[in-house]
Amino acid sequence: MTTRREALGGIAMATALATPAAAAVRRRAAVKPAKTAARIVLDQAGQELLRLNPQYATSLGLDTGRNADLRARLDAADPGIDPRWVSEIDGIRARIGRLDKTRLSAIEAAQVGTLDYAAESAQIGRRFAYGNDGSKGLLNGPAPYVVSQQDGAVTSIPEFLNSQHPVKTRADAEAYLARIAAFARLLDSESARFTADATAGVTPPSFIARNALGQLQDYRKVAASDQPMVQSLAKRAAAAGIAGDWQGRATAAVNQLVYPALDRQIIAFTRATRNSTDVAGAQRLPDGEAFYAWALRCGTTTSASASEVHQTGLRQNDEIKARIDAILQSQGMTRGSVGERVVALNSRPDQLFSNDDAGRAQVIAYIKGKIAATRALTPRVSHLKLRAPVDVKRVPPDIQDGAALGYMQPAALDGSRPAIYYVNLKSTSLWPKYQLATLSAHEAIPGHSWQFAYLAENGGDTPIVSSMIGNNAFVEGWALYSEQLMDEMGLYANDPLGRVGYLQAQQFRACRLVADTGLHAFGWSRDKAVDFLVQQTGKGRDAMTSEIDRYCASPGQACGYKMGHNAIVALRDKARARLGARFDLASFDDALIKTGGVPLALLDGVVDSWMRGRG
Known part of the structure; x- marks a missing residue:
């Protein structure tokens, strides 16, 4: 596929070739390189999936031209496994199977492997007809209930x-x-x-x-x-x-x-x-143990067992709590457990906004200021000069009861709509001031909106299907890694409570590993899971009840954050150790973003390829 830079270069060459004798050269210069076999497969899958997902087409700004009719339609949701999805997913895997894998470039191998992994997950999911239309595992994670507080x-x-x-x-x-x-x-x-x-x-x-x-x-x-x-x-x-x-x-x-x-x-x-x-x-659920194993595969894009995920969360929770404890002690907060001291921090007047419209407006303004601060640090963590426009809005009040506490709606690929960063302000107490900087790094810059911006701003080099496949562990792992990058770049150098907020967010994701597996593999009750999160993280009970209810409706999804973060950091450590002085942080980060998002099972190969390119 021709890049934007190559296309502009071709225009300049054609202008310079002004003689009749150069006509044939001019015609050849205007011809785009032929698509590779892999790109044909990827583009065909993207177009076919758009036809099955009219709402995705609108979200991506692609309901125009040959897809203009999609603007008047919604996604279908017929009872049982939709045979159209069965045919589509089986067709994707068949076409991938016919590709000569030895002829793929490194980026094509990652993109094709990502599509194949997701399609295989969807095939596995057919075993569980409930709550499923056949697309789960490919574009979305498992959702056992058709209608819940967050689905429908x-x-x-x-x-x-x-x-x-x-x-x-x-x-x-x-x-x-x-x-x-x-x-x-x-x-x-x-x-x-x-x-x-x-x-x-x-x-x-x-x-x-x-x-x-x-x-x-x-x-x-x-x-x-x-x-x-x-x-x-x-x-x-x-x-x-x-x-x-x-x-x-x-x-x-x-x-x-x-x-x-x-x-x-x-x-x-x-x-x-x-x-x-x-x-x-x-x-x-019927066949519930197997369902959760599938959910973990989709959520973490690994083969990790529930027990392995659970133990990882317990271990990292203890490690991060020790770091939080040291900061709290340095601030004179020495009495009680880490969780109890953070609970006290949540109610400090200097950390709260008034619970009214004026206070909600102040939260939005404060977040916008933090986005400006993180945006200023991006040249140190990425060579990509992305615009990554992002707006900040309150979660609409009519859906806030069941909505996540914060989430990102990616920008349209055609640039017609910026990314929208939603923050749940049912009560401003859900978001004490010290937690907002790291939330903004996660949802906006250099987290979700930055990563998704590459898909919209790279001149079409990334197949559309890469914007559609929900690689939960990579996407959320990148956003959690972005929180760490901002700490490493000095965002909290003069803000110790802000660093507590950052570490609490990391600890919270570690505790998610424990709570999600506890609920779905080890028989935990809702109350036990809520108590665990409140006691360990110091977050409010209302907020943690909402979180646990979310894990009940989306098994396995919450495990992707920390598992993805762990994988990225481990591979960065590996690359830094192997390359030494040749290691460049921004180049490493960009190598991940340029994949468009891959399963963790393929991420090691992406980093190995990048290291070979560094010499």
Whole structure:
């Protein structure tokens, strides 16, 4: 694939060749190099996956041209394993199997290997039909429950329409209305799926069911005309000068289509979950032990067992707590356990923002300041001159009860929309000031938004499919490694409490290894897992309850952070020891980013290839 620089060079050459005798040369200069066999396979997979994922196409800014029809559609969610996914994934693996692996470049080997690993994970996942449409393991991690406090149409579609669906033309607005109608159909499809799962004995734990049902009911209580997705269409259509009664038409669609389907879903969900128990872990699911082994494979992209992951978390928790203890003692905080002292820190007035709209605005402003500080340090950790624009927003109040405490929505690949860093401000007490710098390094710069920016800003050298595959351990491992980079670059040199926040975030990820495996492999209750996180990390009980509920709905995902971080740091140590003075930190970091994200099982080979290139 021609790079942006090569393309511009070709234009300059063509301009210089002004004589008729140079016409043939000019024509040859304008011809792009032929795609390699590997790139053809990767690009075909990307296009086909976009066709199966209209929402991904919009999120990436790729619902244009031959994919323009996708802008009016939502992802399908039919009961059972979707045969289209079966055919697609088997086809991907077959085409990869026919490639001559000896002819692949190092980067192609990483990209092809990544796609093959993900497709194999999806094939393994067919064993577990519940909660699954056939894509799990390829584009998303295991989610055993169709509807939970964080999964389902109500928690995703309205915000997707509001923040990602463009409204610049009349066609965009009509497509928006078509998606509202599709939202109603999706609700009914979900209801059929979770009803079938309940018949097979699969329902979310009772505490998750109560929360999810409350979210459905709360959404239903809002007048259709006041729904954010309705108002969003009306406001943006007016701003774009698109004439029409968009408010009235969207309101009617919600009243006539969405709300009747939602009423049916509320009844069906109530019926399906009436016998749910409070058993939290995956062991309660059919073939639950094997399901969790698959979830760990997807979440960590390794073959590590639950026991190995659990013991890693216990060991690293103790190591990081010792470092936190030393800093707290230096600040005169000597009484009680590390967790108890951090709990006390959480309630200090100098670390809190007022729990009102003014305080929430101050949190957003403070985060933006920290992003500016971390951005200034990026030339020391990367040679890539990425723009990586990022906006900071509050998690919408209508989904904050089930949402993560902080998360990133990557930028559109076409540059039409920046990355959006969401922070959950249900209560400002969820985010004491000393924790916000490391959160910003993780979610924004040089974490998620920086890594994803490469995919959007590298001139098309990275296949689209690399932006779609969810390599959880690499993506989250890179973000956690970014937190460490900022500490190493001196972000906390004059901020000891900020360093406590950084170390607490690292310790928290180590404790996740323990809590997630405890829940799903060792029979821990929800209360035991919450108590463990609160006592060990000093984080608030409400926040940790939300976290544990998240692990219940997404088994294995929380283990990717620290396992990914551990792998990156270990490989960096290996490269530094082998290369000595030839080791360059920024080049090492860029070598990882340029892969687009790979399974940890392939990361060693990526670093070995990079080291060979260093001589």
